[in-house]
Amino acid sequence: MKNLPHKTIERLSQYRRALLLCHAKGMTYIYSHEIAKIQHITAVQVRRDIMLIGYTGTLRKGYNVKELIDLIGQIIDSKEGINVCIVGIGNLGRAITNYFSGKRTKLSIVAVFDVDKGKVGKKYYGIECFDIADLTKVIKEKKIEIAIMTVPGEDAPMISDILVKAGIIGMLNYTPKPVNVPKEVYLEEYDMITSLEKVAFFVKTH
Amino acid sequence: MKNLPHKTIERLSQYRRALLLCHAKGMTYIYSHEIAKIQHITAVQVRRDIMLIGYTGTLRKGYNVKELIDLIGQIIDSKEGINVCIVGIGNLGRAITNYFSGKRTKLSIVAVFDVDKGKVGKKYYGIECFDIADLTKVIKEKKIEIAIMTVPGEDAPMISDILVKAGIIGMLNYTPKPVNVPKEVYLEEYDMITSLEKVAFFVKTH
DNA sequence: AGGAAAATGTTAATTATTTCACAATGTTAA
DNA sequence: TTAACATTGTGAAATAATTAACATTTTCCT
Ligand SMILES: NC(=O)c1ccc[n+]([C@@H]2O[C@H](COP(=O)([O-])OP(=O)(O)OC[C@H]3O[C@@H](n4cnc5c(N)ncnc54)[C@H](O)[C@@H]3O)[C@@H](O)[C@H]2O)c1
Ligand SMILES: NC(=O)c1ccc[n+]([C@@H]2O[C@H](COP(=O)([O-])OP(=O)(O)OC[C@H]3O[C@@H](n4cnc5c(N)ncnc54)[C@H](O)[C@@H]3O)[C@@H](O)[C@H]2O)c1
DSSP, rough: OOTTHEEEEEEEHHHHHHHHHHTTTTEEEOOHHHHHHHTOOOHHHHHHHHHTTTOOOTTBBBBHHHHHHHHHHHHHHHTTTTEEEEOOOOOHHHHHHHHHTOOSSSSSEEEESSOTTTTTTOTTEEEEEEEGGGGHHHHTTTTTEEEOOOOGGGHHHHHHHHHHHTTTTEEEEEESSSSOOOTTSSEEEEHHHHHHHHHHHHHHHH | OOTTTTTHHHHHHHHHHHHHHHHHHOEEEEHHHHHHHHTTHHHHHHHHHHHHTTTBBBBBBBHHHHHHHHHHHHSSSSSSSSEEEEEEEHHHHHHHHHTTTSSOSSSSEEEEEEEEETTTTTTTTTTTEEGGGHHHHHHHHHEEEEEEESSSSGHHHHHHHHHHHOOOOOEEEOSSOOOOOTTSSEEEOOOOOHHHHHHHHHHOOO
């Protein structure tokens, strides 16, 4: 069970998001091809992923929405919950903080950091903004394990080093500057320009 | 050449971003292992990608930075340039607009749209904000081919349909609501929660 | 001049991921 | 009751992506 494919993990997260919406709408069962339609993938892929996590649907009725949501939670959430921080509360940092606020109970943003004295002490979507100078202290106090970097690119490597020293074990880097972390730290980087250039490329080639 | 792997296209975009920084710093040559280090991948992977686009480096000197930048441009940029719009100029829309402004010459954001009358008519990072009611008209007038959606999730399907009808051929959906487009339209969706949950999962399993 | 070192380019092997194909089985309707 | 149908679950095949292995070439050192 530990060696679920990376792609499967990503899709499980997406399935859950879709399932939560279905659940809110009062659906109790869902077919693999319905999930597939929402995610723009094939029904076989959905069934394979669900098979991999050991869940079994009902023939001709499909999957129980609530049960599947809970099982995905057992697989991808950590039991105790994980504390997350945002570093750099500009446009992007605020978009993310707002997007997360009150969403996942197992992943909570518990602090945001900024260098701007005008922002320090204020609250953003209910989360207190701390001085970047107190990064290490606050990370330790609040037991923060994952950091999301949304500072200007030129500051990213320096901040990344501080985060690693402070004991972060996972990092999501949204700055355009790739950073280096020791191999114990799980790093994910994402760049919208890459996505857009990919769209542009495949648009060209039909 | 047309059938470059999807992953290679993504990496080429990233290589170019890194190479542009190197070029700005005055580097004229770069080794595959140096590019690899920046992107956290292997040198073989870099050489393979470069081989696929038909470029050849110099033994013991590596790749000519400028030439490689230009060649990647020839591969992934469209010759004429592509016009892009942002729909929904909230925190995320502004972050993206700012990030793109003045970056790529071949992909230009030429309009942003919003429903908020207080925003319509204003300029954001030099780009005029139009009324969402004029979406179709402006898309046609400005020959916009790609749209980036950053509206609230519940409006995404409706806006997506309008965009498709208006003639968009590529779409980047950042709302949490998956949308359906005809197969002629190239769609890319991205969700930060998925990325964060992936980080959280792999952090757990070392 | 000759050998060691360091780099590229590429075929082949390996690994990861997706898809095919179909058995099994519950459901519906005649 | 039975046949047609729709759906899940999964082994096997196919496809996609990465990595290993190494021949080749240039540079540098002695
Ligand atoms: N990955 C992507 O797709 C993507 C998209 C948009 C923006 N970005 C990047 O994300 C980052 C943030 O973008 P934005 O639009 O929010 O920019 P912004 O300027 O609005 O916000 C940056 C924030 O970081 C703060 N800051 C600056 N230096 C700091 C430091 N040393 N420590 C802590 N805080 C500091 C600033 O005070 C500001 O609040 C930029 O690097 C931008 O290039 C990435
Ligand atoms: N994919 C991700 O990772 C990610 C991350 C953060 C936010 N989001 C999503 O991105 C979207 C925007 O986030 P945000 O923080 O910028 O929100 P926001 O509320 O700051 O901005 C939304 C903007 O859209 C405008 N708008 C509303 N309805 C509209 C309509 N019908 N037509 C045109 N414009 C309209 C609003 O006036 C506002 O300016 C939300 O759906 C949010 O959930 C996604």
